[in-house]
Amino acid sequence: MKIDADISFRKLEIFLAFMASGNIARTAEQLDLSSVSVHRALHTLEENVRCPLFIHQGRSLKPLAAAHTLREYAQDAVEVMAKGIADARQKAGLGQKRMRIGTLYSLTMETVPRLIMGMKLRRPELELDLTMGSNQLLLEKLQLGELDAILLSVTDSQIDRRRHEVLPLFEDNIFLAAPTDALLGTGPSADLRDYRQQKFVSLAEGFATFHGFQEAFGVAGFDANIVMRVNDIFSMLSLVQTGVGYALVPGRMRRVYENSVQLLPLSEPYQMRQQIAIVFDRNREHDPNLLALVAEGRMYARETIALAAEQQ
Numbered sequence: 001m002k003i004d005a006d007i008s009f010r011k012l013e014i015f016l017a018f019m020a021s022g023n024i025a026r027t028a029e030q031l032d033l034s035s036v037s038v039h040r041a042l043h044t045l046e047e048n049v050r051c052p053l054f055i056h057q058g059r060s061l062k063p064l065a066a067a068h069t070l071r072e073y074a075q076d077a078v079e080v081m082a083k084g085i086a087d088a089r090q091k092a093g094l095g096q097k098r099m100r101i102g103t104l105y106s107l108t109m110e111t112v113p114r115l116i117m118g119m120k121l122r123r124p125e126l127e128l129d130l131t132m133g134s135n136q137l138l139l140e141k142l143q144l145g146e147l148d149a150i151l152l153s154v155t156d157s158q159i160d161r162r163r164h165e166v167l168p169l170f171e172d173n174i175f176l177a178a179p180t181d182a183l184l185g186t187g188p189s190a191d192l193r194d195y196r197q198q199k200f201v202s203l204a205e206g207f208a209t210f211h212g213f214q215e216a217f218g219v220a221g222f223d224a225n226i227v228m229r230v231n232d233i234f235s236m237l238s239l240v241q242t243g244v245g246y247a248l249v250p251g252r253m254r255r256v257y258e259n260s261v262q263l264l265p266l267s268e269p270y271q272m273r274q275q276i277a278i279v280f281d282r283n284r285e286h287d288p289n290l291l292a293l294v295a296e297g298r299m300y301a302r303e304t305i306a307l308a309a310e311q312q
Contacts, residue, residue: 004048009081011048012074014041019063019071099289102131102138102150104208105232106252107276111169111300112151118296119289126289132232136206142279149280149293153208156274165285167278167297170304172250174212174272178262179243189267192220199245200224204231208274213248216270237261250274 018027018038028035042061046053053067063071099119103112108130116128131138131147135157138150142164154166176190185194202224203210210229217224227245230236233253240247240261254263266272278297280290 004050006044007048009078011041011045012078014038015045015067016071016074016078018042018061019067022063024061097125098127098129099293100129100131100146100148101293102133102141102147102152104135104138104152104276105132105234106250107151108132109256110252111276114300115151115293115296118299119292122292122295123289126292134204134206134231135208135211139279142281148284148287149278149290151276151278153274154277154279156208156211159279163282164279165282167294167301169276169278169297169301172252172274172276173265174209174216174248174274175251175254175263175265177237177240177247177249177253177257178264179240179246180260180262181243182246182262184262184264187267188265190264190270191267192216192270193222195246196220196222198225199227201228201230201236201239201245201247202226203233203236204229207231207233209233209248209250212272212274216248216266216272219269 014027014031014033017030018024021027021030024035024038024042027033028038031038039061042054049066049070051066052064053070054061054063056062101112112130119126119128131141133141135152138147138152139157139159141147142150151169154168159166176192176195178184185191202213213224228239230239233249236247237249237253237257237260239245241257248266249257249263251263257263278293280293284290285294
């Protein structure tokens with residue numbers, strides 16, 4: 001006979017608690033349920049098993065021999081399933097002492113260290129593995145289960161909101177970066193049409209800034225003369241420093257490079273904003289490690305908003 005679909009682990013848990021206590025009221029108190037709920041669970045379990053399990057003696061419910069037999073198998077079933085779930089969660093990396101985080105290179109200067117320091121205070125035993133790469137690479141690794149959470153630009157990514165949770169951290173503007181000896185326009189912002197004859201360096205396809213780079217020059221009406229593509233933003237800015245070409249970079253790089261390259265806001269037609277966020281699988285939202293990361297992310301987002309308000 002097939003197992004009735006209405007025989008749930010919750011009913012078995014209530015049944016086992018009742019068999020251990022022998023009293024509906026004590027079972028209800030132990031499981032934080034009402035006596036009516038316990039009685040209903042036992043009654044429907046008896047219906048689902050399709051044989052008598054209990055007999056009423058006065059106001060008490062007494063187990064029959066069939067109930068004692070079922071108890072042995074129910075105990076084994078619950079223990080095996082509990083172990084199976086624990087092993088599955090361990091295989092998936094939930095609640096482990098190691099967490100795998102992916103990030104854009106540009107977030108390793110300030111954002112990622114802040115989050116990691118906060119997480120270590122919350123979970124001192126936690127070890128963190130950090131992977132750096134493009135938006136595309138990070139999303140692929142998250143979908144394959146090779147990373148537990150990623151920090152990237154959701155503006156330039158195809159995020160499946162049904163599968164993934166997204167926790168916004170901050171928004172960032174894009175700037176024109178030029179060598180320190182380059183002659184820039186006298187205005188307060190950069191009109192990309194004035195740089196038609198200049199050489200540019202860019203990130204490779206798949207990086208967030210590359211997507212914005214294409215959009216900006218599409219608005220300007222010409223294809224930028226890209227002389228080199230690189231796989232990290234630090235290499236790109238080194239090339240700008242040595243005069244290889246101009247580049248478009250997010251404002252978060254300004255704090256480190258403002259004295260070694262010229263950074264100019266883009267004119268209104270080309271202005272772009274990246275939204276940086278933490279992304280992780282929705283079915284892992286109760287993982288203690290991810291809960292710690294989310295808590296730190298929310299604190300970081302609030303502090304960033306408050307700092308921006310002060311600067312205005």
